Amino acid sequence: MPSSPPSPAVHTISICTVKPPPHPRRLCHLTPWDIAMLSAHYIQKGLLFANPPSSSSLDPQQLIEHLKSSLSVALLHFYPLAGRLVTEEDRDADGEVKSTSVYIDCDGQGAEFVHAAADGIKVADVLALSGDLPDFLRDFFKLDGAVNHDGHFSPLLSVQLTELADGVFLGWSFNHVVGDGTSYWKFFNAWAEIARAADRGGGGLSRPPVHDRWFVDGYGAPPLKLPLTDPSRFLERFAPPPLRERMFHFSREAVARLKARANEECGRGDLSSFQSLSALLWRAVTRARGLAPGQATSCRVAIENRARLRPPLAKEYFGNSIYPIAAPATAGELLAQGIGWGAALVNRAVAEHTDAAIRAKLGAWMAQPMVYPLSGFDKNSVMVGSSPRFDMYECEFGWGRAVAARSGGANKFDGKISLYPGREGGAWTWSCA
Structure with a gap:
C-alpha cells in the first residue's frame, strides 16, 4: 500500500x-x-x-x-x-x-x-x-x-x-x-x-x-x-x-463583518457566513492563480443531503449522504464583482440542491455507476470540505478540550479548502492547500 x-x-x-x-x-x-x-x-x-x-x-x-x-x-x-x-x-x-x-x-x-x-x-x-x-x-x-x-x-x-x-x-x-x-x-x-x-x-x-x-x-x-x-x-x-498548506483564522467579529458586507453589497440578508467566507477565499485563490478573464472557474462545496431529502434522514444516520455542488463563473466576472456576488452564486447552488435534485443525481448514477477520481478535480476551481457545524471541540475524552484540529495528507490537491469551527464559539479556521 x-x-x-x-x-x-x-x-x-x-x-x-x-x-x-x-x-x-x-x-x-x-x-x-x-x-x-x-x-x-x-x-x-x-x-x-x-x-x-x-x-x-x-x-x-x-x-x-x-x-x-x-x-x-x-x-x-x-x-x-x-x-x-x-x-x-x-x-x-x-x-x-x-x-x-x-x-x-x-x-x-x-x-x-x-x-x-x-x-x-x-x-x-x-x-x-x-x-x-x-x-x-x-x-x-x-x-x-x-x-x-x-x-x-x-x-x-x-x-x-x-x-x-x-x-x-x-x-x-x-x-x-x-x-x-x-x-x-x-x-x-x-x-x-x-x-x-x-x-x-x-x-x-x-x-x-x-x-x-x-x-x-x-x-x-x-x-x-x-x-x-x-x-x-x-x-x-x-x-x-x-x-503547501496554511491555516487562516477568522474571529467571531471578523466573520460577522464579512457576512454583513456580503449581504450589504447584494442588498439582501440571506447570505450565510459560510457562503461569504467561501466567496472570499474563492476570489483570493482565483486572483493568486492569475487566471485569464474568460477562464471558467467554480466554487465546489461538499453538501449534506440528510435534511434536504423528503422525508429527511435522521440526524444520526451513519453512512455517506453528501454531494458536491458547484457555483460557476468566469475568473473575470468573479474578480470584477464583490464578495457578495460570489456568495450569492454559492447561495443559489445550495438552494437548488433540493430533494428532487438529489433524487435526479441518484437516478443518473444508477444509470451509469462511477467512483470519484481525485485526479479529476478542476485545477481552476476550489473545493470546500468539512464544516463549522462538526462538533470537533466537544470531542473530549476527559483531558480537557482540544487545542486545535488538524488533518493528514489524504484527499488534498491544489485548491482544496477545509473548514473547521474555531475553538472559541463563532470563530472559524480554514485550511488551504
Missing part, C-alpha cells in the same frame, strides 16, 4: 487490533453515495491536546488502555467500522464476471490502534501559527495514501495516539466508504462520551447511530449490482505534487 516515508521524528511504539465485544454478524449493504467513494482516500482528521493527565493521576499506559477499552465499546455501537469490505462477483455460464456487489462484512474484525511518539515535537510546533503547516503532520496518521477500496484487506478505522513533548495528538484514519464527515465526528464524539462515562462508572450513548442505509426507490432491493467488474479500471492511486 502506498505510504509516505516515516518521519525520523515520529516512531511507532506499538500496534494492536481493538475488537468490539462479541455480537451477531451483520452485513451492511452500500449505497451509491458509499460506493462512489471507493477510489478516494480515507478521511484523516485529528485533535491536538496539551498536557493530558500526568503520571500523578493517569500514566501514559493507563491512558492508552482506557482509550482501547472505550474504543471497543464504541465499535459495538458503530459496528461497520470494525468490519471489512467484501466484493461478490456474479458470473455468467462462461465464468465471466457480469456484475459485482460491495458490502461491509461486520464480523468484529477490529480497528487498528497505534501508539507512537514524536521526539522533540511540541504543541506549538503542531499549531504552526505562522507559516506553512509542518510536513510531519502526515506521520500522525496511519494508512497514508490508502484508498477506501483497500478496506477489503486493511482496517476501516485506524487510530494513532502520538505522544508529544508537552501533549498528545489523536489522529484518526476513517474509511470514507463507511461514512462522511458528519458520521466521522458523530463516531468520535460518541467514543469520547463513552470514555467520559467510563470514568464516572456509567455507559451508553445519548444519541445512538442509525444504521439503516437509505436507498432511492425504484431500483430494487440491495445489494446493488454494479458493472464495476475490474478494479484497475476505476481505482487510482492519486498522489498530488508537493503542496
